[in-house]
Amino acid sequence: xKYLLMIYSDEAAEAxxxxxxxxxxxxxxxxxAGAMVEAGVMVGGExxxxxxxxxxxxxxxxxxxxxxxxxxxxxxxxxxxFMIEVPDLDAALHWAARCPTAPHGTIExxxxxxx
Amino acid sequence: MADADASADIGADAGPGHAAAEAVARRxxxxxxxxxxxxxxDLAAAEDALADAFAAALADWPRHGIPHxxxxxxxxAARRRLIDGARxxxxxxxxxxxxxxxxxxxxxxxxxAGPRAEIPDHRLALMFACAHPAIAAGMRAPLxxxxxxxxxxxxxxxxxxxxxxxxxxxxxxxxxxxxxxGIPFAVPPLAALGERLGAVLDAVxxxxxxxxxxxxxxxxxRRNLAEEALWLGGLVAxxxxxxxxxxxxxxxxxxxxxxxAARRDEAGRYVPLAEQDTTRWDARMMDEAERxxxxxxxxxxxxxxxxxxxxxxxxxxxxxxxxxxxxxxxDWPAITRLYDALHQLTGSPVVALNRAVALxxxxxxxxxxxxLDTLDGDARLADYQPYWAARADxxxxxxxxxxxxxxxxxxxxLERDPAVRAFLQQRRAVPLG
Numbered sequence: 001x002k003y004l005l006m007i008y009s010d011e012a013a014e015a016x017x018x019x020x021x022x023x024x025x026x027x028x029x030x031x032x033a034g035a036m037v038e039a040g041v042m043v044g045g046e047x048x049x050x051x052x053x054x055x056x057x058x059x060x061x062x063x064x065x066x067x068x069x070x071x072x073x074x075x076x077x078x079x080x081x082f083m084i085e086v087p088d089l090d091a092a093l094h095w096a097a098r099c100p101t102a103p104h105g106t107i108e109x110x111x112x113x114x115x
Numbered sequence: 116m117a118d119a120d121a122s123a124d125i126g127a128d129a130g131p132g133h134a135a136a137e138a139v140a141r142r143x144x145x146x147x148x149x150x151x152x153x154x155x156x157d158l159a160a161a162e163d164a165l166a167d168a169f170a171a172a173l174a175d176w177p178r179h180g181i182p183h184x185x186x187x188x189x190x191x192a193a194r195r196r197l198i199d200g201a202r203x204x205x206x207x208x209x210x211x212x213x214x215x216x217x218x219x220x221x222x223x224x225x226x227x228a229g230p231r232a233e234i235p236d237h238r239l240a241l242m243f244a245c246a247h248p249a250i251a252a253g254m255r256a257p258l259x260x261x262x263x264x265x266x267x268x269x270x271x272x273x274x275x276x277x278x279x280x281x282x283x284x285x286x287x288x289x290x291x292x293x294x295x296x297g298i299p300f301a302v303p304p305l306a307a308l309g310e311r312l313g314a315v316l317d318a319v320x321x322x323x324x325x326x327x328x329x330x331x332x333x334x335x336x337r338r339n340l341a342e343e344a345l346w347l348g349g350l351v352a353x354x355x356x357x358x359x360x361x362x363x364x365x366x367x368x369x370x371x372x373x374x375x376a377a378r379r380d381e382a383g384r385y386v387p388l389a390e391q392d393t394t395r396w397d398a399r400m401m402d403e404a405e406r407x408x409x410x411x412x413x414x415x416x417x418x419x420x421x422x423x424x425x426x427x428x429x430x431x432x433x434x435x436x437x438x439x440x441x442x443x444x445x446d447w448p449a450i451t452r453l454y455d456a457l458h459q460l461t462g463s464p465v466v467a468l469n470r471a472v473a474l475x476x477x478x479x480x481x482x483x484x485x486x487l488d489t490l491d492g493d494a495r496l497a498d499y500q501p502y503w504a505a506r507a508d509x510x511x512x513x514x515x516x517x518x519x520x521x522x523x524x525x526x527x528x529l530e531r532d533p534a535v536r537a538f539l540q541q542r543r544a545v546p547l548g
Contacts, residue, residue: 031523033528098528
């Protein structure tokens with residue numbers, strides 16, 4: 001089954017990380033993504049620009065409205081995702097727990113609605 | 116189903132009634148569940164009834180004082196709930212047995228002499244039911260944590276990395292299986308005891324292993340699984356003091372527990388076993404483990420059939436590591452021999468991995484890497500962090516920098532614990548001199 005791992009963390013806290021910590025986290029992400037590729041579970045994934053770069057689009061009463069910023073103001077923000085393909089939720093949770101953001105952020109694991 | 120985690124929630128408010136209820140809950144939860152479910156085999160109903168009884172105690176004890184025999188009070192209250200519940204369902208339940216049982220309980224509850232203070236201990240029988248071969252191996256430890264210690268599904272799910280809702284469903288199904296398929300609440304006969312006891316001990320050790328890998332003190336809300344597993348292991352060893360493997364498991368867990376604090380330095384950084392400050396090992400706990408291991412060994416070799424098992428051998432490995440606090444170096448030749456014996460016994464790839472690591476200490480990195488190469492491609496090790504970390508270390512020591520780097524990357528990507536991950540990243544960047 002396919003699962004989307006949505007990686008949430010506090011952007012403000014991440015912005016204040018030291019260069020060394022940041023480099024270590026990036027290296028950890030490289031290793032994490034590599035391990036998922038080696039295990040044959042990786043479908044894809046990307047890091048996202050911060051929510052200050054987000055724009056929301058909606059159509060109301062025939063009018064297109066554009067809003068700067070994220071859809072919802074939350075304590076932690078979506079900062080990236082991985083799509084993985086694994087046998088079941090247990091396996092997906094094991095991969096989510098290994099995400100370098102898990103110790104300080106939250107990984108939301110969502111099964112893909114198979115069509 | 117009512118919240119079965121009565122024991123964990125009680126005691127938020129201060130006061131002697133609450134404190135007493137909490138103390139009884141922690142000490143007696145499994146004992147009361149075992150007794151309540153021993154004959155009906157209906158664990159879910161027993162949990163609901165006991166949760167209600169704890170709630171009643173929280174309401175009653177602060178006002179009327181703590182009863183003379185709190186356990187008996189709770190037992191009586193829980194039995195009343197069970198009787199009420201069974202009466203409501205009576206029409207479509209297997210009536211005769213239940214009714215007879217309820218009659219006995221009703222009589223006991225109204226006995227003018229009061230309920231007996233001494234509560235028979237059926238916990239061992241409950242453990243054997245939880246670890247019955249008809250219960251999926253992966254659910255035995257969770258079932259024990261719930262029925263003997265009152266953990267809720269969310270806490271168990273967190274420990275075993277299973278979604279809380281999924282864990283809840285699996286627990287419900289396992290309990291229903293115990294009831295529907297007639298899994299007995301009994302210590303098995305001698306002929307079957309060895310294998311069945313092995314399943315009980317495996318489940319206790321699974322609890323310990325999950326608790327051990329969780330870094331100490333990161334979550335004050337989460338009960339310390341390692342200590343709870345030690346308590347369970349102590350219970351089995353107390354109730355089966357002549358079983359060498361029960362003593363062996365307790366010794367193994369005590370050895371590991373004694374080193375628990377030394378796994379982190381003052382800054383919270385991970386410290387591998389070989390570099391731990393032995394003065395930070397709990398000497399008293401290690402001595403107790405040694406004593407248990409010696410007693411297990413004496414028992415194992417005494418009978419007509421040798422009963423040296425996996426847990427005694429693993430405890431002996433820990434003992435050989437512990438030698439470092441006296442001699443300054445671990446007894447690596449003994450460790451290698453013990454892993455040989457363990458590998459013959461279990462055929463486990465993890466044991467083979469540990470054996471290879473020990474080989475590096477006695478024969479050097481090249482033979483150790485050769486031993487690891489024979490495990491290459493074993494699917495059970497592909498996502499196992501220690502395998503890649505060991506490989507990386509050996510490759511690095513042999514000067515194969517590129518291969519070492521790739522193996523470190525794999526290990527880092529598979530690690531959950533941020534402190535261990537940071538340690539591996541450090542090793543990857545700065546090879547040991």
